[in-house]
Structure formats: structure tokens, C-alpha cells
Amino acid sequence: MIKVSDWDELLSQRRPTLPHRIVHYICEVIARQQADLITVSSRHLQQYFQEKFNRSSLYLPYATYLENIDIGPNPFERPTAVYMGNLHHDGDHDILIDAWTILQSQGDAPDLCIIGGGPCLESVKSDVEQRGLTQIKFLGYLPVQENQNYLHHAHGLLFPIRDTIGNQMRCPSKTFAYMQAGRPIVTCRVGEVAEALGDQGIYVEPTPETFAQKVLELFQQPPQTVVYDLERHTWEARAKDLLQAIQVIHR
Numbered sequence: 001m002i003k004v005s006d007w008d009e010l011l012s013q014r015r016p017t018l019p020h021r022i023v024h025y026i027c028e029v030i031a032r033q034q035a036d037l038i039t040v041s042s043r044h045l046q047q048y049f050q051e052k053f054n055r056s057s058l059y060l061p062y063a064t065y066l067e068n069i070d071i072g073p074n075p076f077e078r079p080t081a082v083y084m085g086n087l088h089h090d091g092d093h094d095i096l097i098d099a100w101t102i103l104q105s106q107g108d109a110p111d112l113c114i115i116g117g118g119p120c121l122e123s124v125k126s127d128v129e130q131r132g133l134t135q136i137k138f139l140g141y142l143p144v145q146e147n148q149n150y151l152h153h154a155h156g157l158l159f160p161i162r163d164t165i166g167n168q169m170r171c172p173s174k175t176f177a178y179m180q181a182g183r184p185i186v187t188c189r190v191g192e193v194a195e196a197l198g199d200q201g202i203y204v205e206p207t208p209e210t211f212a213q214k215v216l217e218l219f220q221q222p223p224q225t226v227v228y229d230l231e232r233h234t235w236e237a238r239a240k241d242l243l244q245a246i247q248v249i250h251r
Helices: 016-034 045-055 093-106 121-131 144-153 166-168 174-181 191-200 210-217 235-250
Strands: 005-006 037-038 078-086 111-115 137-140 154-158 185-187
Touching: 016 045, 037 045, 037 210, 037 235, 045 166, 045 191, 078 144, 078 174, 078 210, 093 111, 093 121, 111 144, 111 235, 121 137, 144 174, 154 174, 166 191, 174 185, 174 191, 185 191, 185 210
Parallel strands: 005 037, 078 111, 078 154, 111 137, 154 185
Antiparallel strands: none
């Protein structure tokens, strides 16, 4: 029997409370020591295991996961930006809220739809209401087809992400969903986001000011369709790499 330990991030470095971090750290030690094969979802994690524990690992990031379905009619009344993702304490969505505050003060704030839930959803809703940001709409969780429809018809897809250790180590799956939607992606050159997008991302610094400026520039342009390089980001390709690594160990 071959024991594979799969790592998509280090929760011991991301959880907000010390007891949670300690529990995850213990689990990580056990998983690392018992594994015959370690798979990691980011280049940063791969380097981390090699340098800190002298353990090699198989780089196995996420891949495209949305099914090919018929796209429905445009749900937006006017050009709209979309952010998809659960709202967590370290989700960096605050950059967008602050950016929209700047845009509203300039009289240039477009519509923004936020898709997803998360533990911080209600507090973010309250913050947006207090600021009077009526252009921001919260859609909550959406069925898969409806979700894809919103992404496909977005004028731009937004992904603020700060350059932290936690963000460098993880592989956000929404990067691939955004790419499948074929719309401009405004994000930051951080970790696996940049690894997947390459030169096709629209990169800015993770600040409200830079996001506000780039959003304003994007909405001054006509809608664009972007053909992202998806051929190398399939689960079939990932499975092939994993099976090859297991066969090497099994010999």
C-alpha cells in the first residue's frame, strides 16, 4: 500500500486561533512523516517541503472543474464586475470594498456582484450598507449553471490577493473557474494565481487604489473575450502525473 499525503495549503499557518493552529500542526507532522508520496498544490509548498524537511514532492495544482454547459442570457442590466469566493477573515475581499468606496467618491463606481458565502458574509454586508455602496450586490451561493452564467457575462472578474505566506502556499480554485469564463481577470501577481494565468492576467498591486484605477480603466473599454491556456490545466493531465509518480514508487 502506498500512502499519499495531499497538501493544498498549511492550515497551521492560516487558522486565526492558536488552538486550531496547534491541532493542524500536529496533523501535518503525522501526515508528512507517514507519507510515501507527498503531493502539493503550489510551487511554494514544494520548495517549503524540500528546504525545511528535505522531502521531495509532486507538484499537483488544481485544474479546470466547470462543466461545458449552455450559457444563458445576460443577467446584468449594465456592465458588471464579479467576485466569486467565500468571505473569510483573510480573504482579501476588503480591498474590493475599499476600492469601491474610492470609486463611489469619484462618482465612477460600476456594479459589483459578489458570489459566495462564508463566515464573514454578514459582517461584509453590514459594512457595505454602512458605507452606502449600493452598487455592490451579494448573490450568495448559486447553482453551478447560474454561477457560470454570471462569470461568463461579467465585464471583468476580480481577484484581490495579498502576497502572504498563506496565499503563496495555496492554489485558489477560482482562478481556473475565472479562466474558463473567458473574461479579463484583474488580480495580483502572487503564487499559483500568476502560475496559472501567466502573462494573461491583468496584474495590480493588492491595494484599493490600484484596483480602483484598473477597474475604472477596464470599464472604459468594450467587453472583451480572453482565450486562456486551459489545455495544461485539466484533471486528466493531473491524474496522469499522479499515476506516473505512484508507479515510480511501486517499482
